[in-house]
Amino acid sequence: MEDILRPIYQERASNEDTLGIILIEKKKSESPVTDNLDAVILVIVKDAAQPLFIKHYEYKNDTAGLCVVTESLVYDWILNGTNRRIVNWIFNGKLLFDRNEYIESLKKRLETFPYQDRVRKMGIEFAKLIRRFMEGKDFYESNHYLDAFNHMVHALHHLARLSVLEHGFHPEITVWSQIKKIEPQIYKLYEELVVGRESLEKRVELLFLAIEFLITERKRSGSKHLLSLLATKSEPWTFADIMNHPEIKSYAIDLGLLLEFLVEKEIVSVHKVETKGKGLYHRYYYVKGDSATGDK
Structure with missing residues (x-):
């Protein structure tokens, strides 16, 4: 399949905006990793008019997809977990092109998992x-017990x-395999909810x-x-200021409840x-003392 697709990815490699190209091949008869296509070519670019461009191909009995994605969208996928296959693709795909070792640097960043990346992902999940x-x-x-059950499954997830993030790792698609080793207490809660003998x-x-x-x-x-964000300035924040801050964009929809x-x-x-208005107040938010560190 790689030989058939070579003209496609070689053309992309010659573009100076292309940072890296990875080939992901289907390992099983049915594979959501490649959307059931026989192969996917992932092309990461510095910038593009469209953050994500996908095209499908067919050759005899084989199918393939071309996925051209901007660097910023890749980071968004990694940070927000909106495309959890991306980590799998980066680590397990076949490297076809790597400008200035961009893909290798990305792998190292994922492996070392910088503190700020991890703390932000923890904020999103929390x-x-x-x-x-x-x-x-x-x-x-x-x-509404069935609806409550559904939300509790998601809450446990x-x-x-x-x-997993607290322990310094990236949550994988098979997160329950990870959590069984890392924190059996949470795994046990999941088992009791799903297969417990008590009534729903x-x-x-x-x-x-x-x-x-x-x-x-x-x-x-x-x-x-x-x-940490609230502590960056001494004045209290309006809700709108917090919600519209770029650092909070990933979980702005849940900010009110949080x-x-x-x-x-x-x-x-x-x-x-x-x-x-008499008795009506504007509400501002701030942290003080040890609260700003989030350590106690």
């Missing part, structure tokens, strides 16, 4: 965890990914208590990214400024 937990609880209290209602109820404890236990480490959780836990403080 915010999603809070969202799923709160929505699941709301469904449970409204007697975010909790598992958060735990009882399983969800018991899980709420366990997850609530684990969330509280991680309230500072999970919110360290947000707390902030309210941190205010309730007395980690984030509220500063009120009176408006023209």
Whole structure:
């Protein structure tokens, strides 16, 4: 297949914007890694009019895909987990072209997992965890037990990914294989929810208590990214200022619930400024003292 596709990737390699080219071949009869195509050529470029361009090819009984993606979108996929195959592609694909060792440098960055990258990913997972937990609880209290169950499965998944990140690793697609070794306690919760003998209602109820404890236990480490940002200036922040900050873009949709959780836990403080309306105040947010470090 590589020989057939060579003219396609050689043409891309001659473009000065191309940083690296990787070939990913299907290993099984059915493989979501390649969208069931026989091969995928991943071309990472410095910049392009379209952040993502995909084209499909067919040769006799074989199929292939060309995926041209910008460097910034690759980092977005890695950071936000919006395309979890990307780490698999980078590490397990066949390197066809590497300008100035760009792909090798990217691999090293993934392996070393810089602290700031890890803390930001933890912030994303923690915010999603809070969202799923709160929505699941709301469904449970409204007697919608199947919906509550669904949200608890997702909450556990975010909790598992958060735990893997806390241990310094990238969460893989097979995150439960990782978590079984890293933190068996969370794996056990997942087993009890999915295959437990208690009624569905009882399983969800018991899980709420366990997850609530684990969330509280991680309230500072999970919110360290947000707390560090709030501490970068001495003046309190408006909600809009926080939400529109580039560092928060990845979890802006969950920011409201996360902030309210941190205010309730007395980690984030509220500063009120009176408006023209009697008894109506603008709300500003800030951190003080040890709260800014997220370590206690």
